[in-house]
Amino acid sequence: MFRHEGSKMRWTFAAFMGHFIxxxxxxxxxxxxxxxxxxxxxxxxxMDGSHWTGVKAVAEExxxxxxxxxxxxxxxxxxxxxxxxxxxxxxxVPYGQEELDxxxxxxxxxxxxxxxxxxxxxxxxxxKRFVKFQTTTAESLLFNxxxxxxxxxxxxxxxxxxxAVPTGAILAYNLSLPAVYMLRxxxxxxxxxxxxxxxxxxxxxxxxxxxxxxxxxxxxVVNVLVSCLEPVLCKLSYWTVENMASxxxxxxxxxxxxxxxxxxxxxxxxxxxxxxKPLMPNxxxxxxxxxxxxxxxxxxxxxxxxxxxxxxxxxMDGSHWTGVKAVAEExxxKGxxxxxxxxxxxMxxxxxxxYITKMxxxxxxxxxxxxxxxxxxxxxxxxxxxxxxxxxxxxxxxxKLFKVFASTGESLFKNQELIDFxxxxxxxxxxxxxVLPIGAVLAYNLSVPAVYMLRxMPVWS
Numbered sequence: 001m002f003r004h005e006g007s008k009m010r011w012t013f014a015a016f017m018g019h020f021i022x023x024x025x026x027x028x029x030x031x032x033x034x035x036x037x038x039x040x041x042x043x044x045x046x047m048d049g050s051h052w053t054g055v056k057a058v059a060e061e062x063x064x065x066x067x068x069x070x071x072x073x074x075x076x077x078x079x080x081x082x083x084x085x086x087x088x089x090x091x092x093v094p095y096g097q098e099e100l101d102x103x104x105x106x107x108x109x110x111x112x113x114x115x116x117x118x119x120x121x122x123x124x125x126x127x128k129r130f131v132k133f134q135t136t137t138a139e140s141l142l143f144n145x146x147x148x149x150x151x152x153x154x155x156x157x158x159x160x161x162x163x164a165v166p167t168g169a170i171l172a173y174n175l176s177l178p179a180v181y182m183l184r185x186x187x188x189x190x191x192x193x194x195x196x197x198x199x200x201x202x203x204x205x206x207x208x209x210x211x212x213x214x215x216x217x218x219x220x221v222v223n224v225l226v227s228c229l230e231p232v233l234c235k236l237s238y239w240t241v242e243n244m245a246s247x248x249x250x251x252x253x254x255x256x257x258x259x260x261x262x263x264x265x266x267x268x269x270x271x272x273x274x275x276x277k278p279l280m281p282n283x284x285x286x287x288x289x290x291x292x293x294x295x296x297x298x299x300x301x302x303x304x305x306x307x308x309x310x311x312x313x314x315x316m317d318g319s320h321w322t323g324v325k326a327v328a329e330e331x332x333x334k335g336x337x338x339x340x341x342x343x344x345x346x347m348x349x350x351x352x353x354x355y356i357t358k359m360x361x362x363x364x365x366x367x368x369x370x371x372x373x374x375x376x377x378x379x380x381x382x383x384x385x386x387x388x389x390x391x392x393x394x395x396x397x398x399x400k401l402f403k404v405f406a407s408t409g410e411s412l413f414k415n416q417e418l419i420d421f422x423x424x425x426x427x428x429x430x431x432x433x434x435v436l437p438i439g440a441v442l443a444y445n446l447s448v449p450a451v452y453m454l455r456x457m458p459v460w461s
Contacts, residue, residue, distance in 0.1 A: 040157040043177070044071040044086070045141075045168030047134075047161075052079045054268055054289045055182055058160060059086045070154070072147075074137050076100055091147055093140045095133075103133055127187070127237050135240045138167040142174075142248045151175065158263070163191075169258050170245045178263035182286075185269075188234035189227075194259035198278040201227040205275060213275040309428040312448070313340040313355070314412075314439030316405075316432075321348045324453055327431060328355045339425070341418075343408050345369050360418050362411045364404060376401055409438040422446065 042062055046055045063069040063085030073080040074093045078100060082088050141147065148171075156177055161168025163181045172179035185191060189206075192199035205211040206226040211219045238255050246252050263282065270287035279285075311331055315324045332338040332354025342349040343362045347369075351357045376397050412418065427448050432439025434452045443450035 039066045039068065041068045041154060042070070043151060043154070043156040043159045043168075043171075044069060045159060045161040045171055046071060046073065046080060047165045047167075048074075048077045048080055048137075050079075051162045051164065051182075051184075054286075055160060055162060056083060057289055058182070059083060061085075070151075070156075072141065072151070074140065078104065089147070089150075091141050091144050093137055095136065100133075103129065124233065124236065131237050131240060134165040134167070135244055138165065138170070138241070139244055141167055142170060142244070148174075163259055163262070166241060166245075166255060166258060169262065170248060173258045173261055174249060179261060180264045180266065181259075181262045182266040182268065184267075187237065188230040190234065190256065190259060191265065193256050194262065195265065195280045195283065197280045197283070204277045206230070213277070308335045308337065310337045310425060311339070312422065312425070312427040312430045312439075312442075313338060314430060314432040314442055315340065315342065315349060316436040316438075317343075317347045317349055319348075320433045320435065320453075324431060324433060325352060327453065328352060331355075339427075341412065341422075343411065347373060358418070358421075360412055360415050363407055369404065372400055372404055405436050405438075409436075409441070412438060412442070 042059070044055060044059045046052050046059075059069050059071055060083050063083070069086035071080075071083070071086050071088045073088055073090055075090045076093055076095060076097055151171070152175060156175070158178045158180055159168050159172035159175070160180045160182065161172070162183055163169050163179075164183055164186060169179055169181070183191065189199050191197070201224045202215075202220055203213060205213060205215065206223050209219070209223055209226055211223060215223060234255075242253070242255050245255070245258060265280075265283045266286045267279075267283055268286055268289060270285045272287070274287075311328070313324060313328045315321050328338050328340055329352050332352070338355035340349075340352070340355050340357050342357055342359055344359050345362050345364060345366050422442070423446060427446070429449045429451055430439055430443035430446070431451045431453065432443070433454055434440050434450075435454060435457060440450055440452070
């Protein structure tokens with residue numbers, strides 16, 4: 001039986017790899033890594049095809065920083081090949097280039113649009129062919145005793161691989177090395193199972209369904225049914241892989257057991273274009289690693305472009321003003337015209353260095369406003385009595401506070417002279433806090449795009 005504890009240095013190296021991805025373009029981090037004097041040894045077992053793009057980028061960067069990187073690849077492949085900052089070691093496989101090209105053609109044919117009921121069996125069939133092909137490749141590596149013995153003697157610190165084809169994961173498991181996985185996702189929720197990550201079918205859409213995270217009742221029913229079929233799909237797709245792993249490790253083992261030993265999961269997506277779902281602490285989002293590297297914009301790009309816009313700011317009083325003011329100041333500093341609407345009586349609102357303020361009168365006095373705020377502050381810091389009394393008091397005070405805010409909004413909306421002035425300015429956007437939707441209502445009335453800055457919103461019925 002193999003031990004999988006690993007040395008402290010190996011796990012540190014694996015953790016470094018995960019965090020390095022987040023700063024891959026940082027010159028400061030590059031200098032610091034090179035100046036530390038310590039270098040590690042990284043074994044890369046890539047998956048052929050598009051998966052190689054991101055893995056190659058990491059292998060190149062790690063090699064450029066002085067680490068020893070060895071990439072193990074088959075003699076016949078679609079995209080795998082040598083690089084500038086890493087070394088490669090090839091191993092023979094029992095198929096030729098023609099068989100590989102035929103498999104690629106079948107996958108391309110299966111990508112055409114099909115009805116839902118045809119799409120599932122077609123993809124299952126193609127996945128089985130694909131897994132059989134990848135299993136042959138994996139067997140050629142794992143049962144190449146000379147190569148495995150060579151890799152064992154190198155004393156690598158970590159293994160970087162794609163777990164979609166778990167050859168590298170099995171090898172890392174056998175060598176007792178921390179595994180760093182780079183992936184977009186795994187079939188049958190294997191990534192969630194291996195990391196014990198919550199993945200409720202009522203919330204997270206399943207593969208093949210093409211649903212969003214906002215499903216109707218019928219879509220949720222379909223999603224649950226698909227999730228019930230996933231274990232069967234995994235068994236059909238990966239039983240040859242599990243059989244091969246058991247033969248290689250000389251004991252029964254499941255694919256989930258192997259994947260559970262992964263140290264870090266580098267997920268090639270983020271929630272900009274992905275539906276939200278739970279993540280575990282060792283899952284790191286590295287979206288964009290496959291994107292081309294472009295020259296960054298200059299710091300004074302806005303000034304050099306010659307274009308300036310007009311921004312109307314309708315802030316909410318109190319702590320909400322802090323962030324909005326910072327944005328208003330920065331936009332004004334960059335040359336944009338910024339006008340901030342504030343009532344004559346307020347708690348924190350006021351003038352700034354890089355924006356213009358436009359005041360409007362309100363129907364309440366400074367003394368009344370200060371008293372309302374003092375009562376609210378006292379209620380927050382003290383308890384009037386029982387739980388029921390506290391709730392009633394807080395509800396009553398919040399109503400008074402929002403009555404003041406509503407009065408502020410009415411004072412603005414009924415000030416026709418000010419509204420006409422604002423309309424004549426032809427603003428490009430309105431920056432506001434939607435918790436108090438005065439700015440949102442004004443933007444809606446002016447047909448101007450609204451930019452919201454907020455921590456969260458209460459639930460509205």
